[in-house]
Structure formats: structure tokens, C-alpha cells
Amino acid sequence: MNIKLLSAAVGLACISATAHAEIRINGFASIVAGQTLDDNTSLYGYDDDISYKNESMFALQLSSDLQDGLSATAQIVARGNEDFDAEFEWAYVSYQINDDLKVSGGKMRIPFYRYSDFLDVGYAYRWVRPPQSVYSFAFSTYEGLNLLHNTTLGDWDSSVQVIYGSFEDTVPSGAGAMPEDIKLNDLMGVNWTVSYDWFSARAAYLVAETSINASSVTGLTAALNGYGLSNQANNLLINKDDGSFFGLGISVDYDSFLFDAEYTEIEVTDSLLPDQTQYYASIGYRLDEWTLHLTYESNDDEHDSNRLNTVPVSITGPNNTVVPVSLDPTNANSPLLKDLTNQVYLGAKQESSTVTVGARYDFHPSAAFKIDLSRFNDDVTDQDIDVLAVAIDLVF
Amino acid sequence: MKKLVSICLLCVSAYTSAEVAVIVNPNNNNALDKGVISKIYLGKTKSYADGGKIKAVGQKGTAVAKEFTQNVVGKSSSQFKAYWSKLIFTGKGTPPDPLASDQAVIDFVASNPQGIGYIDSAKVTDAVKVIGKF
Numbered sequence: 001m002n003i004k005l006l007s008a009a010v011g012l013a014c015i016s017a018t019a020h021a022e023i024r025i026n027g028f029a030s031i032v033a034g035q036t037l038d039d040n041t042s043l044y045g046y047d048d049d050i051s052y053k054n055e056s057m058f059a060l061q062l063s064s065d066l067q068d069g070l071s072a073t074a075q076i077v078a079r080g081n082e083d084f085d086a087e088f089e090w091a092y093v094s095y096q097i098n099d100d101l102k103v104s105g106g107k108m109r110i111p112f113y114r115y116s117d118f119l120d121v122g123y124a125y126r127w128v129r130p131p132q133s134v135y136s137f138a139f140s141t142y143e144g145l146n147l148l149h150n151t152t153l154g155d156w157d158s159s160v161q162v163i164y165g166s167f168e169d170t171v172p173s174g175a176g177a178m179p180e181d182i183k184l185n186d187l188m189g190v191n192w193t194v195s196y197d198w199f200s201a202r203a204a205y206l207v208a209e210t211s212i213n214a215s216s217v218t219g220l221t222a223a224l225n226g227y228g229l230s231n232q233a234n235n236l237l238i239n240k241d242d243g244s245f246f247g248l249g250i251s252v253d254y255d256s257f258l259f260d261a262e263y264t265e266i267e268v269t270d271s272l273l274p275d276q277t278q279y280y281a282s283i284g285y286r287l288d289e290w291t292l293h294l295t296y297e298s299n300d301d302e303h304d305s306n307r308l309n310t311v312p313v314s315i316t317g318p319n320n321t322v323v324p325v326s327l328d329p330t331n332a333n334s335p336l337l338k339d340l341t342n343q344v345y346l347g348a349k350q351e352s353s354t355v356t357v358g359a360r361y362d363f364h365p366s367a368a369f370k371i372d373l374s375r376f377n378d379d380v381t382d383q384d385i386d387v388l389a390v391a392i393d394l395v396f
Numbered sequence: 397m398k399k400l401v402s403i404c405l406l407c408v409s410a411y412t413s414a415e416v417a418v419i420v421n422p423n424n425n426n427a428l429d430k431g432v433i434s435k436i437y438l439g440k441t442k443s444y445a446d447g448g449k450i451k452a453v454g455q456k457g458t459a460v461a462k463e464f465t466q467n468v469v470g471k472s473s474s475q476f477k478a479y480w481s482k483l484i485f486t487g488k489g490t491p492p493d494p495l496a497s498d499q500a501v502i503d504f505v506a507s508n509p510q511g512i513g514y515i516d517s518a519k520v521t522d523a524v525k526v527i528g529k530f
Contacts (some may be wrong), residue, residue, distance in 0.1 A: 065490075
């Protein structure tokens with residue numbers, strides 16, 4: 001994959017060289033140090049030992065204007081939590097059809113959120129990291145096409161983006177969990193941003209046929225299938241299920257006052273993934289080179305209660321015998337599959353809120369210093385986790 | 397200490413005396429007000445009223461650049477940089493080329509019929525046309 005992209009980039013470089021186009025190099029970097037403040041806690045990839053690597057990253061972007069509206073761009077990102085292995089995060093070719101319309105093809109960011117496109121460019125926002133309750137997706141790029149339409153309506157600017165493509169990768173599914181294969185097919189989405197001087201609003205909707213190998217339930221689904229309960233098994237598996245994402249956001253940058261809020265809903269029907277609702281609201285105040293901010297986030301994942309108790313306690317076997325639906329029907333004490341299935345659905349419940357206070361200091365024209373203190377509260381276990389992080393974000 | 401004070405005074409005077417002139421090629425007859433100039437430097441307006449493709453240049457970290465972004469675009473240097481970093485790293489735009497000096501901007505605008513730039517208003521020459529002072 002990497003080698004293929006690399007050769008593609010080399011190819012692009014050759015094309016540009018023959019066309020005598022210049023290659024523009026831009027870059028950005030974040031050096032972040034952070035840790036949790038209590039023993040045996042972990043959050044955002046940190047534990048109670050200070051890490052300089054977890055959220056640090058370095059990126060270079062090569063872009064070349066091939067004239068007549070054609071351009072090629074590649075962004076190479078090295079992340080500390082991947083041992084600074086450099087990877088192509090973006091690699092695409094764009095064609096500017098006219099002043100308003102641009103089409104791009106290649107590997108690009110999935111535009112879920114307001115900050116999705118520049119998620120890695122810490123210099124572009126005030127936090128050390130965007131609110132994680134909302135910005136929760138581990139995967140973030142897709143391969144495909146996107147069409148961008150920018151226009152002006154009086155004093156308002158409008159930007160509509162339509163995407164189509166697919167995604168396939170193996171990503172960590174959470175702290176300590178086994179990596180899972182994720183596959184999104186027929187990924188389609190549209191988002192619309194309108195802005196007026198100090199105000200902007202955005203809406204996004206995406207759908208995809210979603211498959212994730214849910215290794216934690218393979219035993220249970222095999223047992224369900226053994227009883228012929230394939231519907232119930234399929235309702236656990238994440239196999240070609242309809243996934244949808246809906247997001248709304250607003251942003252205000254008026255004089256010294258900043259306000260941002262986003263609301264998101266994620267659903268993968270008939271799977272073990274719960275319906276997810278997230279939001280954050282954040283205020284900021286600019287004081288010369290300083291920006292002070294306060295953010296509240298909330299995450300709520302839950303299955304509808306009608307999904308419980310769909311597995312029968314027993315089935316009727318040959319000669320009208322009643323067979324218990326359990327892991328081991330010969331053992332009367334064996335757990336019922338109904339209870340195990342309910343546990344999966346109930347166990348998916350997550351409820352949390354996070355409060356972050358922080359400051360950004362623009363100490364240099366190309367660099368900002370940031371400090372954020374976040375308190376995450378798990379409402380299910382009633383556990384608090386505090387994370388303190390300081391960062392230097394640069395663009396060059 | 398005395399030296400420091402005089403350096404500071406120098407800075408202050410250099411800072412306050414810089415009136416910014418926005419310049420175009422003498423053959424450019426498009427009317428451009430502050431709002432349009434701001435949109436050009438934010439990458440939102442890409443063509444002149446007569447249909448010509450705009451070629452905007454800026455200045456690299458000079459006092460004039462700071463004055464221009466503050467007075468015309470209404471953003472601090474770091475806000476302006478943050479704004480453009482969002483567009484650069486998402487392939488949505490390329491900022492006006494930052495040139496090294498007033499003279500470099502004059503040379504560019506004088507030789508590009510569709511060029512636009514800004515300079516210290518004291519440095520204006522006949523090779524360019526001033527469309528506004530801020």
C-alpha cells in the first residue's frame with residue numbers, strides 16, 4: 001500500500017518535473033507531552049507516566065500546480081503513537097473545473113466533522129486535541145472522489161462537498177483491545193458549510209455499508225448459528241450493515257469571543273454497535289496573543305431496549321423435546337445465550353462527559369504553545385480521569 | 397538599557413508610520429473596495445469583475461504584512477496563518493505568495509497585468525496604481 005502510493009507520488013513528481021511546475025512544500029508539527037494525573041488511569045493514549053510521543057506528530061505536504069487547473073498533493077504524516085513511521089495520509093490529484101467547482105480523486109480525509117480536514121494541524125485550532133467525545137473515529141481517510149463547490153451568496157459563503165469512495169484498514173478498537181478490520185463500502189456523503197464573516201454553520205450526512213470483524217462475539221454468534229438462530233447472530237455481527245453519520249456544527253468568531261459546538265449521531269443498524277450521540281460546546285476568549293477556553297463534551301452510546309431478549313430461552317428439538325438455548329445444552333448450569341446476548345448489548349452502553357480548560361499562546365508567527373487540562377467522567381462506572389497536556393504546534 | 401529603549405521607540409515609530417497602499421497594475425481598471433480586497437486575501441474571490449484571474453502576492457513577515465492583515469483583513473498574523481493553514485493542508489487553497497520586500501511586490505505587480513499586492517505607501521512608484529490606502 002505504502003509502496004504503491006510512494007511510486008504514485010514519485011510518478012507525480014516526475015510529471016511535474018517535466019511540466020516545469022514547482023513543488024511547494026509545507027509542513028506542520030505538534031510536540032505534545034501529557035499524562036494522566038492519577039495512578040492506573042489511562043485516557044487519550046496516556047497513562048500516569050509522562051509521554052512525549054503519544055500525540056506528537058510531524059507532517060510534510062508536497063503539492064504541485066501542473067497548470068490549467070490540475071494539481072497534485074501528497075501529505076506524509078509521522079505519528080509518535082505509530083513510532084513515527086511515515087505514512088501517506090493524503091495523496092490526491094485535483095482539477096479546478098472553474099472558479100466554483102473542483103474535483104479531487106485519491107486518498108483523502110473523510111469529512112465527518114467540522115475540523116476533520118485539518119484534524120492533524122493543531123496550529124489551526126485552540127485545543128491540544130479537538131473534543132474527543134465527538135472526534136472519536138479512529139479511521140479518518142478514504143479512497144475515492146470528492147466534488148467541492150464554493151460560491152458566494154451576497155455576504156455569505158457557501159461550500160458544498162460531495163464524496164464517494166471506500167475505506168479498508170485495520171485499526172485499534174480501543175485501549176487494550178485487539179485491532180479490528182474495518183471496511184466501509186459505498187461510502188457516500190454530503191456536507192454543506194455556510195459562513196458569514198464571524199459566523200459559520202455546517203451540516204454533514206454520510207452513509208456506508210459497514211463491516212467490522214467483531215472478534216469478541218465470534219464464539220457467541222457461532223453458538224447462536226448452531227441453534228439456527230441466524231437472525232440473532234446477524235444482529236450482533238457488523239457485516240455489511242447500514243452505517244450512517246449525521247453531524248451539525250456552528251462556529252462563532254466575533255471580536256474576542258469564540259464559540260464552537262457540534263452534535264453528532266452515529267448508527268450501524270442490526271449490529272452490536274450501539275446508537276451513539278455526542279456533542280460538545282466550547283467557548284473561548286482572545287486576549288492579545290492568548291486564547292483562553294472552556295469546553296464541555298458528552299457521549300452517550302446505548303442500544304434501544306427493544307433489542308434485548310430477542311434470543312429464546314429454549315427451542316423445541318426432535319420429538320418435541322425442549323432444548324435450552326445455552327452454551328452447553330447438556331449442562332443445566334451453562335449460561336443462556338439470551339443472557340449472553342443481552343450482556344453484549346447492555347455492555348455497549350457508554351455514558352461520559354468531559355470538561356476541558358486550556359490556553360493557547362501564540363508566542364511566534366508560526367508556532368503556538370498550548371496547555372489543556374481535561375477531566376473525563378465515566379457516568380457508568382462513576383470514575384474520573386484527569387489528563388494534563390502541553391503542546392507546541394507549528395506550521396511551516 | 398538606553399539602547400533598548402531607543403530600539404523599542406524605533407519599533408513603535410516604524411509600526412505606527414506604516415500606512416499600507418494596495419496596488420495593482422496600471423492597466424487594471426477594476427474597482428476594488430476593502431471588502432473585496434479582504435476576500436481576495438482570504439482566497440474567497442479568485443477573479444476580477446472583468447473576469448481576469450487574480451494573482452495576489454503578500455509579504456513575508458514584514459511590518460507592512462502585519463499592518464495589512466490587521467487593517468484590511470481584520471485578523472492578527474497568527475489568525476491569518478491559522479486560517480490559511482486550514483486551506484493549505486486540505487488542498488482547498490494556496491495563500492498569496494509571500495514576497496520578501498516592497499520592491500519585490502512593486503516589480504511583480506508592474507509586470508503582471510492581473511497582479512495585486514500591498515506595500516508601505518511611502519514606497520509607491522509610477523510603475524503601479526494605488527487602489528486604496530489603509
